[in-house]
Amino acid sequence: MKHDQEDLSLKTVRIGIVGAKFAGSFHADVWKNLPGAEITAVVNRGEEARLAFQKKYGIRKAYADYRDLLADPDVDVVDVCVPNYLHGEISSAALLAGKHVICEKPFATTMEDAEKVLEAWKKSGRSYFYAEDWIFAPALKRAEAIYRSGGIGKGFYFKGKETHSGSHSPYAQTIEYCGGGAIIHLGSHPIGYFNHLLGLPSEVTGCCNGGRKDNFIHKSLEGEDWGLGVLHYPGGEKVLVEGNYITVGGMDDVVEFYGDQGVIKVELTFGSPLSVFSTKGIDYTVEKAETTVGWSRPAVGESESLGYRPELAHFLACIQGTETQIAGTTAQGGFDTFRIIHTLYRSSREGRTLPIV
């Protein structure tokens, strides 16, 4: 059954979450507190996690197979929070089943799957929302507004990185499941953000460790544990993006803008207004922190500061027809971000700068 966007403006939008782990939980925490949204179903392959999630969030239906969710008429939106290799398959199938789709990064793990999602989006007439939370993080939105208003003059160089000590997920360990290593898993954030801010670059230069023995630290990881990309823009701007798993001390997300009349620096994860010294440690400081003993900068309101709540609130408003979808979050935006990642990997392997195709 297909709903027009107008139909949904008058009623509660019914969400089906696929994936009952880390990302599924931070999405569910937002949905539970957003007026106009209701989680009607959850899908997870593992039964224990599925039932615990269903109970925790008071969800009516739970399925083991996502295809049951696609056949459920009580679901308007499929919220894809499963491992990377399933993003393309589930997104395409959900769009073709008449559902709107919200999908966690990355867009897909192969170009073939990415193209299928784009085709399904165009064919289905449904909305697709690429969930790049950095686009919605308040500090980055403020930086964007300052930059767009000319506050640092003409921007010519930009940098963005996400780094930590390695993913907890078994699905992050192989190229088949993850699509690559640190660049697709972490570097996808700055790449998606700059695709939103500046659009598609014309050329990309990639430089990544080759995986396994070639990695700095993670010798059993199939993908790279360190990767860089330089995005070359038609107007001459350069963007340096980085993803790495060689950073101890917690997840470090940093973005910088350089203009001819100023500089902007954003510390997304270590920019907390809170400083704590503890001799025994505390419950939580930032994602992936190995210790909380001594001085730390505990995160405050991560759902807001990392952009998860404003992101999902915007997607809901778009489905309800009260907001227009932000650049870089449509299926075309997600596909373009994937094209940059795909070209960066090819460039690294071939050792030369390549045009985006």
Ligand SMILES: NC(=O)c1ccc[n+]([C@@H]2O[C@H](COP(=O)([O-])OP(=O)(O)OC[C@H]3O[C@@H](n4cnc5c(N)ncnc54)[C@H](O)[C@@H]3O)[C@@H](O)[C@H]2O)c1
């Ligand atoms: N935006 C962000 O900052 C952010 C943060 C964390 C994770 N993510 C993304 O979210 C996604 C999920 O990551 P995660 O860390 O929550 O957990 P994960 O990748 O370890 O697994 C998610 C859940 O999916 C379930 N699952 C696996 N195969 C399934 C299938 N075929 N059908 C149904 N369920 C299945 C697993 O049992 C698990 O409970 C990843 O793609 C990741 O890139 C994004």
